[in-house]
Structures are given as C-alpha cells and as structure tokens.
Amino acid sequence: MSTTSLSKAEKSYIAAGLTQSTPHRADxxxxxxxxxxxxxxxxxxxxxxxxxxxxxxxxxxxxxxxxxxxxxxxxxxxxxxxxxxxxxxxxxxxxxxxxxxxxxxxxxxxxxxxxxxxxxxxxxxxxxxxxxxxxxxxxxxxxxxxxxxxxxxxxxxxxxxxxxxxxxxxxxxxxxxxPRTRSVEYKAPRGSNKANAGANTTVEGGDIDVDSTAPSGFDTRTQISRATDFELPDYWDExxxxxxxxxxxxxxxxxxxxxxxxxxxxxxxxxxxxxxxxxxxxxxxxxxxxxxxxxxxxxxxxxxxxxxxxxxxxxxxxxxxxxxxxxxxxxxxxxxxxxxxxxxxxxxxxx
Amino acid sequence: MISFSSFPATREYAEFSGPHHPYDPSDDVEMEIDEDYLDTNGSKLTYPGESLTSSQAYMRGHGTYVDNEEVIASVAGTIERVNKLVTVRAIRSRYNPEVGDLVVGRITEVQPRRWKVDANSRQDAVLMLSSVNLPGGVQRRKLESDELQMRNFFEEGDLLVAEVQAFFADGAMSLHTRSLRYGKLRNGQLVTVPPILVRRLKSHFIALPCGVDLILGLNGYIWVSKHVKEAEQEGEEGFDAEGVYSNINDNIDEITRTAISRVTNIVRILASHFIPLTDTLLIEAYDWTVDQEGGAKDLLSEDLSDALVTSLAFRV
Missing domain, CATH: 3.30.230.70 (GHMP Kinase, N-terminal domain)
Structure with a gap:
C-alpha cells in the first residue's frame, strides 16, 4: 500500500533514525x-x-x-x-x-x-x-x-x-x-376451511350432490393456517x-x-x-x-x-x-x- | 500512548436557536465599487461570487468572470489590477511558476533525454538532460552514453532543487540545475506547505543557527536538512563526482535529528496557521520552542502550537 514515492536518501534517513541507539522519528x-x-x-x-x-x-x-x-x-x-x-x-x-x-x-x-x-x-x-x-x-x-x-x-x-x-x-x-421487533401471527379461523370448501362446491356447480361440509377431494390448494410476520412496537425507539x-x-x-x-x-x-x-x-x-x-x-x-x-x-x-x-x-x-x-x-x- | 479527541464542533443548524431573520434588503449596504476599492491591492480578500466592478470599465482577468455586465470573482483571493485588467489571485491554488523561481521537486518519470518532475504545479515540470551539471564538472555536450545512464543522475522518487528556466508552449516549466547549489537532496526530510506561504526572499537557502539548513521552494516544498559547511560544499575544484548525485546520507547525530524534527514541526504549525515563512520568523520560532524545554513532539499538541503562534504575533 506504500504509494508515496520516496528517494533513497529519504528512506535511509528514516530507517537510520529508527535504528539509532535512541530511536528517532521524523515528527x-x-x-x-x-x-x-x-x-x-x-x-x-x-x-x-x-x-x-x-x-x-x-x-x-x-x-x-x-x-x-x-x-x-x-x-x-x-x-x-x-x-x-x-x-x-x-x-x-x-x-x-x-x-x-x-x-x-x-x-x-x-x-x-x-x-x-x-x-x-x-x-x-x-x-x-x-x-x-x-x-x-x-x-x-x-x-x-x-x-x-x-x-x-x-x-x-x-x-x-x-x-x-x-x-x-x-x-x-x-x-x-x-430495532426491537415483535412477532405477529395470523391464524386462520377454525371455520374458514369449511367456508372455503363450500365456496368450491358452488363454483363447481350443482350436478353432483356433494355434502357441502366435506372438503372437496379436488381442492389441492394448501390452506395456510398460520402466517407469521413481525412489527416494530415503537417506531421512534432506536x-x-x-x-x-x-x-x-x-x-x-x-x-x-x-x-x-x-x-x-x-x-x-x-x-x-x-x-x-x-x-x-x-x-x-x-x-x-x-x-x-x-x-x-x-x-x-x-x-x-x-x-x-x-x-x-x-x-x-x-x-x-x-x-x-x-x-x-x-x-x-x-x-x-x-x-x-x-x-x-x-x-x-x-x- | 494513544489519546482520543473529538472533532471540533460544527455549527448546528439554526432551527432550534430561535426565529430566523427574514431577509431584509435594506441590510445590504450598497458596496462602493470604485478605483479605491480595486487599488487596495491585496489587502482585501474576495469571496467567490463577489461582484468587483463593472465590466464596461474593466477587463476580466484570471479568477473572475462576467455576469450581468459585472466582473465577479470566481475564487477566494486577493485582487490585483494592472491598468484596466482585474485579476484575482487565489489563496489556495497550485504553484504558478515564474522564470527564476527556486523550486524543490520530485522526479516522477525518466524519459528520453529528460526527466519529469513533480513540482506541485498544474503540470509536471521537465528537467532536460542538457540542463543538469555532469559529475566531474566538465562542460560538454551530452553524449549518448549520458542518455543511457540517466538513472545514475536522477531516478524516480529523487528530490532535487532547481530553478525555473523557461516555459514550454503548453505552459509546463523547464527546470535547470546548472549551479553548484542546485541538485539532488539528501540528509533531511521534506515538508509541504501551501505555495502562497513561501514569499520571494533574498535567498531561499536558509542556514539556521541550530545546524539545520532549509531550502524554501517557491512551490511550497520545503527541504529541511543537516547543515553543510560552505567549505565542504562540492566546489568547482575537486568537484566531487559521486557527491552530487549520491543517495547516501551523511552520519547525522541525534541533536541534529531532533533539530530537524523541531524545525519541521514549526513549519507545519506556521503553515496550519497560514503564516508566511521567513528566515527571521523561523529563527524566532526555533528559539521560542527551545525555551519551552519540550521535545519536538510536544509541538504537536494544540496548546503549545497556539502559544507559539501568539508569541510570534507579538514579536513580529
């Protein structure tokens, strides 16, 4: 990293000063x-x-x-x-x-x-x-x-x-x-699955008589029952x-x-x-x-x-x-x- | 061993310090722009953007520009006027060379028949092979063999003292070392100050009584070295072939080293207080620091350096 260019005389001046009996620096x-x-x-x-x-x-x-x-x-x-x-x-x-x-x-x-x-x-x-x-x-x-x-x-x-x-x-x-954080959790309500399933059946139409309470076997979507995230409890707090x-x-x-x-x-x-x-x-x-x-x-x-x-x-x-x-x-x-x-x-x- | 300090307090924004004053044009005193003002000749500093005079009566020079028929300073500096030409010489700038100036420079490049020298100017200076003294002192044309051994004279990084000889068409300066006082530098160390602080003196080679020699380059490079007696200087007779271009330092004793450090620190302090350097001032300052019975490093402390500057202000 030594990027300053120095003449040989300057280098030896510094080196000689350091190796003296009582070392001596430029400043x-x-x-x-x-x-x-x-x-x-x-x-x-x-x-x-x-x-x-x-x-x-x-x-x-x-x-x-x-x-x-x-x-x-x-x-x-x-x-x-x-x-x-x-x-x-x-x-x-x-x-x-x-x-x-x-x-x-x-x-x-x-x-x-x-x-x-x-x-x-x-x-x-x-x-x-x-x-x-x-x-x-x-x-x-x-x-x-x-x-x-x-x-x-x-x-x-x-x-x-x-x-x-x-x-x-x-x-x-x-x-x-x-920053201090607090975790926030979202839980799907108990009945939501059922409601969803019900909605499914209505979309599919009424030609098959399906028990509306049973979840459809064709519905392969995974229901996220929990979602977690975080929030900052106090914005101004460092x-x-x-x-x-x-x-x-x-x-x-x-x-x-x-x-x-x-x-x-x-x-x-x-x-x-x-x-x-x-x-x-x-x-x-x-x-x-x-x-x-x-x-x-x-x-x-x-x-x-x-x-x-x-x-x-x-x-x-x-x-x-x-x-x-x-x-x-x-x-x-x-x-x-x-x-x-x-x-x-x-x-x-x-x- | 180590001590921490704080940065000097910067001025806080005035938001909490009270109501702002609304701008009132009547506060502005109409500035007198007349010949008296321009004749102050260096005693007043301009600030960038300051209106100096009318462009109808005067011509704009360096450091100024014209806007709205007014000559306006573009830098902080001193006003100079030659007849109808108004220029502003900047306080902080690179070195502006003039023929005959003594400069201290450092070789940056070796080129065919010339050296490039950093002399704190806008461009590198040029030192031609034909404008150096040959070892042996003989005056003769430079041969091809001299061209081949240019690095034996000066090589990259070497420091030298020279004089400005002429200018090239592009404004670069040409140097020469055709004097026994000029040439390669050894036995000391370099300090750099703003070029404006080195005034033109009768002699730029100063020998302080403490056994220290100073070379005040007008480009702001200052060489502080061990004193060489006149008699021992390489003379015309018995011109020391090796001595002039030697890279080897003499034996420097401890007292001289301390003195060199002390002088270096003094120069730094004076430069940081923006005080122009003269030989008498340096001698005064040196005597003062010796009286303080401190080491050279004590000068680095704020108290002592301030005390030094105040004491000099009273004496000069």
Whole structure:
C-alpha cells in the first residue's frame, strides 16, 4: 500500500533514525505514540450506527490525516431453505471497504479496485468470523433475520489505514442499534376451511350432490393456517445495542524496522520499512480482559522468524489493550455527549 | 500512548436557536465599487461570487468572470489590477511558476533525454538532460552514453532543487540545475506547505543557527536538512563526482535529528496557521520552542502550537 514515492536518501534517513541507539522519528514522536485520533459517533442519521474517525488530523486547521467513515445498516432478509435467497439462520454480516478516489489521486481505477478488495478481504474475514457473530440478528426463527451491512469509506489516507479501519469498524458496530421487533401471527379461523370448501362446491356447480361440509377431494390448494410476520412496537425507539459489542476486535499494525518496531506510521515511514505485522485482538468484556488473537497478517517483502512473531504478539497485545481501553472510554463519552445533545434539542423544541 | 479527541464542533443548524431573520434588503449596504476599492491591492480578500466592478470599465482577468455586465470573482483571493485588467489571485491554488523561481521537486518519470518532475504545479515540470551539471564538472555536450545512464543522475522518487528556466508552449516549466547549489537532496526530510506561504526572499537557502539548513521552494516544498559547511560544499575544484548525485546520507547525530524534527514541526504549525515563512520568523520560532524545554513532539499538541503562534504575533 506504500504509494508515496520516496528517494533513497529519504528512506535511509528514516530507517537510520529508527535504528539509532535512541530511536528517532521524523515528527519527534516516540515509537509507540499514536498521532491524535478524533472520533465522532452518530454522524449518519439514516444508518443504524455510524462513526467518523481520523488519525493524525492537524489540530490547527483540521487538514490532513487518515479519515475513515464507517456506517452499519440493517436489512430484513427472509430465510427459506432450498430457495435462492441467501438468508441464513441467525443473520448475516457483510463488510465492505471502499476508497475514495480523492484519497488516492495517483492510483488508477484498477489499482483502486485492487486496494479496496484487499482491505475488504482483511476486514470481512476477520469481523465475520463465527466467534464474533452477534446473537441478536434473528427476527423470526427460521423465517426472517437481519442482514448487517458494515460499510467503510476511506476519505483520505495519511498512513496507518488498517488501524483506522478497525477502530472505525469497532466504533460503528458499538454504536449500532438493532430495532426491537415483535412477532405477529395470523391464524386462520377454525371455520374458514369449511367456508372455503363450500365456496368450491358452488363454483363447481350443482350436478353432483356433494355434502357441502366435506372438503372437496379436488381442492389441492394448501390452506395456510398460520402466517407469521413481525412489527416494530415503537417506531421512534432506536432499539437495543447489537450483541457482543465488547468483543469487536482492535487492530495494531507493528511496523518493523529490524531491532525495533513502531506504531502508527506515516505514509513516508510506511514506504521506508520492509515489513509490517498486523495483529488483531479481541478482548472479553471483563475488566482485566483476556485477549484473543483474531487474525494476523504480515504485509511487505521482509521476513520474520517464529521466535520474533511470538515476541511481537506479546507486545502487540499490550498495545492493543491500551488501544481498546482508550477507545472504550471515548465511545462511552460519545454516548453521553449524544444523549445530552438529544436532551437539549428536546428541551429547545418544547420551548 | 494513544489519546482520543473529538472533532471540533460544527455549527448546528439554526432551527432550534430561535426565529430566523427574514431577509431584509435594506441590510445590504450598497458596496462602493470604485478605483479605491480595486487599488487596495491585496489587502482585501474576495469571496467567490463577489461582484468587483463593472465590466464596461474593466477587463476580466484570471479568477473572475462576467455576469450581468459585472466582473465577479470566481475564487477566494486577493485582487490585483494592472491598468484596466482585474485579476484575482487565489489563496489556495497550485504553484504558478515564474522564470527564476527556486523550486524543490520530485522526479516522477525518466524519459528520453529528460526527466519529469513533480513540482506541485498544474503540470509536471521537465528537467532536460542538457540542463543538469555532469559529475566531474566538465562542460560538454551530452553524449549518448549520458542518455543511457540517466538513472545514475536522477531516478524516480529523487528530490532535487532547481530553478525555473523557461516555459514550454503548453505552459509546463523547464527546470535547470546548472549551479553548484542546485541538485539532488539528501540528509533531511521534506515538508509541504501551501505555495502562497513561501514569499520571494533574498535567498531561499536558509542556514539556521541550530545546524539545520532549509531550502524554501517557491512551490511550497520545503527541504529541511543537516547543515553543510560552505567549505565542504562540492566546489568547482575537486568537484566531487559521486557527491552530487549520491543517495547516501551523511552520519547525522541525534541533536541534529531532533533539530530537524523541531524545525519541521514549526513549519507545519506556521503553515496550519497560514503564516508566511521567513528566515527571521523561523529563527524566532526555533528559539521560542527551545525555551519551552519540550521535545519536538510536544509541538504537536494544540496548546503549545497556539502559544507559539501568539508569541510570534507579538514579536513580529
């Protein structure tokens, strides 16, 4: 993904700075420092959950930085076995990443499609893993379920897109509300069969004297005695939170410059190093959460030995945990901010 | 390690903030459109759609259009007038080259007898093989053997400092590096600012007392690097054949690296506050940040960068 072109001198300047006795980065950050991350939830009113996130935004003029928009949308899907419909028991979950051409002005449409496909694959395979599947996507067992779409859009790229995508995905899924539904059942009245049969006989004509109460043997139509559907009990209610909101994973990209590794690389740094290791962890909701490594991927041309990977996973887990706690705190803040805003609006509207 | 912040609050729709004011035409003060207004010469900013003057008395130039017999600005910028020609120079635009400008560029393509250079302009600039200095310092015609080893001089991605020599018929600029000060760049890093923030100075090669050299390209590309002593610069005698087109950095110590980072961050801050860069301003800013006893990364925080800008506003 390193699309920025750098001269050999610039690359070696960055690499030499990292491998010094006291490592040094171009903007003076420490190796494990992130740039400032800004997050706002509930940016798309028509989505079930949405978030806007930017890493490395310039605090003064709000320019630059990696910016990602993530939104979830729930769609009703009917499950019918043996038919072409794709619905599945328990609901489905589809993740899609798209890149704005404005974020990659120098890429051709084909290269952009490739990039989108690569990113989509990483996110889709990780997030739709059965161990993370939310439990409340069923509307009517064996009949209807929710299809959860998570769409992510990269608005601009200033490095570290994968961390940004996963943070945004987690935040958007956390923000997702599943509408409450109530199943409604229709039962054919007891006498309806009889009435129907009676109607049949009159249509057929009176030449055969048939007992009007007996159902016709020629009537092969199956009478649907029960029909089930659902309704929304409260249209204005946003619903309950999507299940498993604590489980959604976070991703740390370890940028490896052989003796050291660093986090949150700028595009220049990304193109100056040979190898990146992607570690994706999910944590259990308990305070001292246990980490599960959900996915791992190495990007780039460099090599890694198993011993190194083991070490990196251990350190990566620590980074991921601090990222996880920081993000959770921010998401809770956002919740409070939004409820406050809603209240203010309500009060203002009543006035 | 990581901290989350919020996006700055966007202005809410005014729906709940009270009654709307109905549009009252008498609020509009009739704008004085006369020569005085046009003579303000850069002290006033236009907004797109602003009516500047009558099209009967003046001619429309760049950044303007005519509607209803009025010259109207099509961009936000400063008004410039030459006799009866009114133009608006946009604030945010790509670099408009002029002959003699010093630019920093990056090679994008190697073509027969020429390099294509990205110089933040509308089109890629061209650097002809005939307008570079050859290693060895000899002045001679470029041979076929030179054409074959063009990548030994500059290859894709390389940064260079050059001067605008001329323009082609299509408006693309032609560069030259026929001076010992021009050529390939190494030992540092690049910062990009809006081109309008780099003013024309007596010299665009600035040596800061902290051991950092700056090259302010008029195209908004700024090269921050380790200081090279005058004596060590590749001179005419003993012209270092390898040195000019070398890709290998010198050994840079930690103090210099920190200073380079600090200067880079200062440039970024000044650019984000839209302050034009000058050598004195940069020296002032550097001294101020050293007094604050923070690392280079502390400059990335909002408080310190705001404090820096306010302190500079008082001094200058």
């Amino acid at each position: 003076g950050r420490n190796l494990t420092d992130y740039r400032s991350v800004a997050l706002e939830a509930g940016v798309a009113p028509l989505a079930n959950g949405s978030v806007r996130l930017s890493i490395g935004r310039n605090i003064n003029d709000n320019g630059g930085g990696t910016e990602v928009l993530a939104a979830t949308k729930l769609e009703v899907e009917s499950i019918s076995i043996g038919e072409s419909s794709e619905g599945r028991e328990g609901g489905r979950f589809i993740v899609n990443v798209s890149c704005s051409p404005a974020a990659y002005p120098h890429l051709t449409q084909n290269a952009l499609d490739d990039l989108q496909h690569d990113l989509t694959t990483i996110l889709h395979t990780t997030l739709t893993h059965p161990s993370l599947h939310p439990q409340n996507l069923t509307i009517l067992p064996h009949k209807k379920s929710w299809l959860l779409h998570l769409d992510l859009l990269i608005l601009s790229d200033a490095g570290n897109t994968l961390d940004a995508l996963f943070l945004a995905a987690r935040a958007a899924l956390w923000d997702t509300k599943v 619903g309950e939170a999507l299940d498993g909101r604590d489980r959604w994973p976070v991703c740390v990209t370890l940028n490896l410059a052989p003796p050291v590794h660093f986090l949150d690389a700028t595009p220049q740094e990304e193109s100056a190093i040979p190898l990146r290791l992607l570690l994706i962890f999910s944590f259990t909701s308990t305070s001292k959460g246990e980490a599960t490594l959900q996915a791992m991927r190495s990007l780039g041309a460099g090599e890694l030995s198993l011993v190194q990977i083991k070490d990196l996973i251990q350190t990566g887990e620590k980074y991921a945990h601090s990222l996880y706690t920081a993000l959770n705190a921010k998401l809770k803040d956002e919740d409070i901010r939004r409820t406050q805003k809603a209240r203010e609006r309500f009060i203002a509207a009543r006035r």
